[in-house]
Amino acid sequence: xxxxxxxxxxxxxxxxxxxxxxxxxxxxxxxxxxxxxxxxxxxxxxxxxxxxxxxxxxxxxxxxxxxxxxxxxxxxxxxxxxxxxxxxxxxxxxxxxxxxxxxxxxxxxx
Amino acid sequence: xxxxxxxxxxxxxxxxxxxxxxxxxxxxxxxxxxxxxxxxxxxxxxxxxxxxxxxxxxxxxxxxxxxxxxxxxxxxxxxxxxxxxxxxxxxxxxxxxxxxxxxxxxxxxxxxxxxxxxxxxx
Numbered sequence: 759x760x761x762x763x764x765x766x767x768x769x770x771x772x773x774x775x776x777x778x779x780x781x782x783x784x785x786x787x788x789x790x791x792x793x794x795x796x797x798x799x800x801x802x803x804x805x806x807x808x809x810x811x812x813x814x815x816x817x818x819x820x821x822x823x824x825x826x827x828x829x830x831x832x833x834x835x836x837x838x839x840x841x842x843x844x845x846x847x848x849x850x851x852x853x854x855x856x857x858x859x860x861x862x863x864x865x866x867x868x
Numbered sequence: 869x870x871x872x873x874x875x876x877x878x879x880x881x882x883x884x885x886x887x888x889x890x891x892x893x894x895x896x897x898x899x900x901x902x903x904x905x906x907x908x909x910x911x912x913x914x915x916x917x918x919x920x921x922x923x924x925x926x927x928x929x930x931x932x933x934x935x936x937x938x939x940x941x942x943x944x945x946x947x948x949x950x951x952x953x954x955x956x957x958x959x960x961x962x963x964x965x966x967x968x969x970x971x972x973x974x975x976x977x978x979x980x981x982x983x984x985x986x987x988x989x990x
């Protein structure tokens with residue numbers, strides 16, 4: 759069993775839709791949770807960073823962490839074609855290596 | 869914010885030749901850098917941890933003699949793919965942790981990635 763599970767998709771939505779991306783994990787020691795966005799043939803860029811259960815909002819993006827269920831989510835409101843990318847969840851304990859999910863490929867259609 | 873720069877962004881080489889990829893931390897010092905490999909439609913796989921002034925730490929299954937890593941200064945790590953073959957064609961990405969206060973998140977030293985280097989071996 760992988761430490762981090764993420765549905766690879768692909769996920770295709772119309773412009774303006776609300777997108778929900780999710781990851782589950784098995785290691786209860788994970789403390790820090792991230793979402794990275796990766797455009798084709800580019801390096802990942804950090805979108806959201808959280809370290810506690812609850813919600814964190816940044817513009818159209820909301821990250822949600824539920825440590826009791828070992829479940830994290832990323833919501834994208836009013837999705838745009840420019841949001842089309844692969845979204846990778848990642849998590850780590852203090853001082854450990856980053857563990858990535860498989861990545862979900864998202865396409866937002868105009 | 870802190871920037872990690874990679875060069876070249878794309879390289880094509882003949883089978884049997886060696887290719888060097890550079891990773892630089894542009895505005896911070898990094899005693900440790902990380903090298904990842906990514907195949908199409910797959911996630912990032914950690915290959916090795918590059919340590920300034922000492923030997924790199926390789927992940928299980930990664931050939932040390934195939935992927936030579938040198939971290940000669942606090943701002944530069946290099947990955948050399950030796951005697952490259954078509955199966956080495958992949959996307960190689962480096963990363964580093966800027967000090968707390970220099971990275972994208974205040975108070976946290978979050979991993980920052982380079983733009984990646986695409987290697988095609990003919």
